[in-house]
Structure formats: C-alpha cells, structure tokens
Amino acid sequence: MPLVVFSAAACCCCCLCCGLLLLLLPCRRFAGRPRWIPRLMARTERPFFRIAYNLYTRTRLGYVYYKRQVKKARERFPEGHSSAQPMVFSGVKIVPVPVLSDNYSYLVIDTTSCMAVAVDPSDPRAVQASLEEEGVTLEAILCTHKHWDHCGGNKALKRLHKSCRVYGSSCDGIPELTDPVSDKENITVGQLQFQALFTPGHTVGHTIYVLDGKSGDGPACLFSGDLLFLSGCGRMFEGTAETMLASLDGVVTLGDDTLLWPGHEYAEDNLNFAAVLEPENSSRERKSQWVFQQRLEKKCTCPSTLGEEKEYNPFLRTHCQDLHQALGLQQGTEEDWNHFRARVLEEVRRRKDLFKGR
DSSP: SSSSSHHHHHHHHHHHHHHHHHHHHHOGTTTTTTTTHHHHHTSSSSHHHHHHHHHHHHHHHHHHHHHHHHHHHHHOOOOOOSSSOOOEEEEEEEEHHHHHHTTTEEEEEEETEEEEEEEEOOOOHHHHHHHHHHEEEEEEEEEEEOOOHTTTTTHHHHHHTTOEEEEEEEEGGTOOOOOOOOTEEEEETTTEEEEEEEEESSSTTTTTEEGGGGTSHHHHHHHETTEETTTOOOOOOOSHHHHHHHHHHHHHSSSTOOEEEESBOOHHHHHHHHHOOOOHHHHHHOOOOOOOOHHHHOOOOOOOOOHHHHOGGGOOOOOOOHHHHHHHHOOOTTTOHHHHHHHHHHHHHHHHHHHHGG
C-alpha cells in the first residue's frame, strides 16, 4: 500500500465528516465485509491514519486515489521505477514488472506452454505490455490482498483475457474474483504448481503464493505481497501483532533457499532501519552494501532468500536476544514466549512506522 494514504484527507476531515462519508459513499464492492475489521487494526496505527485507511479501502475514494497514483507513476517512470531482469529456470521464467512508484507485479511463465500467471497486477497497462513482449497468454491472476496497488488492474486485464481466472481470499473483497482460495490450496497453471497460504495481519484475508521449485527444477519462490519484504514486513492494518507473528512464523518454515519476491521496493530504507537496531550485524552490512549499489543504479533488489532474511530482517528475529536488548524489552517471569515475541514484533513495527515516516 502507498506510504501515505490520503494524508490530506486524514488531516482535513474530522471524525464526524469521515463517518458520514463512509455512510454516504457507495461501497458495493465491500458488501458483507465484517464491521469489526477496523477495530482489529494494530495499536501502532494513529487515529487519523485509520480514518484515511478506511476511506482508501471502503469507499470509491480509494479507487480514485489509486487511479491518480497510476497516472502520476506512468508520467514519472515511463519505463518503470526500477530496472529488473527476468530469472529463468528450466521451464519457468519469472519477470518482475515495476509498477507505480515502488510496487512490483510479477509474471510467472510456463515457457513450454507459454501460459502466464500475473501476481498482483496493479497497473494493467504495464502487465499487458510485459505479456505482449513475452508472447504469452494470461491464464490466471494471483492476488495477495485487496489494496488497490495490488489488485487495481484485475478488471482491465479480465476484460482483455476473458478466460483468465482470478484467485484470492474471499475475505478481502478482491475485484473480479473467480476462484476464492483456502489455506494450503493448490493452484495449477500449465506446469506451474502454486500453493496459497493464508497470512492475515496486513489485511484480514492476506494470502501469499509459493511456487513449487519442482515446477521448473529450481528453488521454491515466495510471492509475499505485503507480508514480507527484504528486511521488512507489512504494517498491521487489520490484525494484531499476534496475528502477524503467526503469519511470519509460517513463512520461516519454508526452506532457506526459497526465493523471496515481495510486493514493494523497500530494501534500502528497510536495511537502514535494521542498522539502527543491530548495527553490528555483519550479514545486514553485506546486504546493505549490495542493495545500496543496486539502488544507486535504479536496479531491482529482488529476490533475496528466506535464509538471508533470517539473518538480518528484524521482523523475523523476534526470538533474538540482541534485538530484545536493543529494544529494551524483557520477557516477563510468567509471560508466554510467543506473547513476548509478539510484543517485540509490535515494538519493532512501531519504531519502523516512525522511521522516516514508513
């Protein structure tokens, strides 16, 4: 999701006006969504931001804002915000598609059948251009969550590719959804074998997708949306720290050689924040040097591996004593270990939200 959502709206609208807007503006896309979702938003989020977030996700203003961001990004980055190179395994090609100001969509291609899957296609024009450049047919869209910067292109692409299936959580109000997925459900497109994993926290229905390495005789690939970034994780808009911790714990059970393909280019900022918490972490320092050079040349920093992330990503290191000391936190005498780790995660998230405003 964008770094600042409706900052102007958040500052200018009082609670009463925002409540009236929520009541008066059409919300058909969100029919049936539980009204208790906003109350689940983590304590790290400020009241005005919560108002703005509700406007973004529950009203037509969110779509208008998204369209404005697409237009601005196309003007500012006509070739995309970063230079990205495809990765090819035997029978599989992964094409990062830089979109908006810092998002990534992905094409996952079965090179034998020329069938393609698009992950989080926020800008339909950029994704369609990549499909045409690769000479492949769009068979499926995998959506990680409902935020417009991840699903905004669904409608336009579905119009162009009428037989295309759209996968995602039924809890998240994803546009053009044809195939609601459940946790650990398998999805097959040509020779591509994906597994959907339910990872709530960022949104109530956030779902990640793991491409089986056997699809292309290579490592498994994790398309993590806004759950996990290089040295970072998503904000807890619709879940508690305990919920997000459980989702992150599920991810780390995947193999260390699993490639991480996140939804945003946040690497440099995330590593700068990690340096504040663990300045002596040599793994983080080596990665920072490489990322700094990549970003100096406006190059994509994806993918990393889960093994790497465990070494320097503070959101995956809630069990580490060095991090506890840096945060000034101690486990209570009778405190459950996972409850304590959730407190650590919440404090890391709070500090990250204050760090340069992200």
